[in-house]
Amino acid sequence: MALSFYYSMPSFKCFIVSYILVLIFSFSNVEARQKELSTDFYYYSCPQVLDIVRDGVVEAIKNETRNGASLLRLHFHDCFVNGCDGSVLLDDNTTFTGEKTAFPNNNSLRAFDVVDVIKARLEKVCPLVVSCADLLAIAARDSVFHLGGPTWEVKLGRRDSLTANITAANIFIPSPSSNITVLKSNFASVGLSFKDLVSLSGAHTIGYARCTTFRPRIYNDGNISPSFKDSLRSKCPQVGSDDVLQGLDLKTPSHFDNLYYKNLLTKKGLLHSDQEIYNSNKADPIVRKFSRDLSKFYRDFAKGMIKMGDISPLLDNQGEIRQNCRVAR
Structure with a gap:
């Protein structure tokens, strides 16, 4: 016996209406996704x-x-x-x-x-x-x-x-000579908290700075370890040697760890802005916590980076996609 498929008119209308609603909902979700950041944004357009x-x-x-x-x-x-x-x-x-x-x-x-x-x-x-x-x-x-x-x-x-x-x-952009008040203002202006300031400053556990960047600290800043100051002065005189490099983290400038915070505890932050984070009352307990607990620092740094990445992105049809990052089309 031949099988036949049969819709009554009311049920067929309901089916059509439901199908249209599903399509509308799907398109609206796609549009919504285009107007916010997502971890799978390039899943189809550039999976590599x-x-x-x-x-x-x-x-x-x-x-x-x-x-x-x-x-x-x-x-x-x-x-x-x-x-x-x-x-x-x-x-x-x-x-x-x-x-x-x-x-x-x-x-x-x-x-x-x-x-x-x-x-x-x-x-x-x-x-x-x-x-x-x-x-x-x-x-x-x-x-x-x-x-x-x-x-x-x-x-x-x-x-x-x-x-x-x-x-x-x-x-x-925070300056190497900034004090804690200016740093707090810089971070607050882009929606980052005081805790974000302390955790994201931990980025200075890697990298180097030029003599011109830390010279004011080693000749004019009293909040510095005497032995550390003398050591840096031997590399970075008051005049000349502008391009001499010094690790922001004294021991492991090529490894992302928490020694940056341990340096601050002994007044060995390379930049004035670094040392300002310690001896600033509210920040001190956070600095001590990060110096003792690497996992805690890692978690808070990652959270801070995600939050920073959310600062005022251009979305949907705003801006452009550049072919060359140096040139706007």
């Missing part, structure tokens, strides 16, 4: 993105260990100026002056060439899909992890800015 960035970061660190700290720093300095939008990567042009020559960035930020290499590889596989802002966010995480630190899920979906803001870079 995480592998490509990770491989580029590992290669760069193998070539020069400092690249890890430099990539992490690029993400910090990007997010503190108009949000995480890749503006820090833009070169000067006839329309605007980029942020690279701002006081906290000039002769300080590095690894732009590493970003260029990774972006070129992404463009070969997924042209005009992955933003430079997202590249920085992923590279920062991978740098920390490859140097022995924690990992976290990076939320993605940022778009790139069409311009830069050198004025904001000079105002909002």
Whole structure:
């Protein structure tokens, strides 16, 4: 006996209405996802993105260990100026002056060439899909992890800015000479808490600083270990040797650990802004906790990085996806 499928008119109408509602709900969810960051943003459009960035970061660190700290720093300095939008990567042009020559960035930020290499590889596989802002966010995480630190899920979906803001870079990026009041203000202005300030400052457990950056501390700052001060003065005289490098973490500047906080306890923070975090009352218990508990520091640092990555991203149709991270189309 032949089988037949049969819908009564009312039930068929109900089916159609339900199907339309499902479609509307599905499209609305897609639209909503496009208007917020998500960890699976490139799941379909560029599934190789995480592998490509990770491989580029590992290669760069193998070539020069400092690249890890430099990539992490690029993400910090990007997010503190108009949000995480890749503006820090833009070169000067006839329309605007980029942020690279701002006081906290000039002769300080590095690894732009590493970003260029990774972006070129992404463009070969997924042209005009992955933003430079997202590249920085992923590279920062991978740098920390490859140097022995924690990992976290990076939320993605940022778009790139069409311009830069050198004025904001000079105002909002924390300076090596900042006191605790200024540091708190800088972090609060982008929605980061006092605890975020203390935990994210732990990024200085990796990387190096030039003599010009820490010279004011070793000749004018009284809140410093005498032996540490004398040691640094032998490397960094009052005049000359501007490019002499010193590890931000005295013992392990190429390994992401909690020795940065232990240095602060003995007044051996390299930068004035570092030492300001200790002996500032409210921060002291957090610094001592991080110096004793590596896992606690790792957890809070990862939380802080996720929170920082959420600062004012460009989403949906805002901004653009750059082909070259140095140039806005």
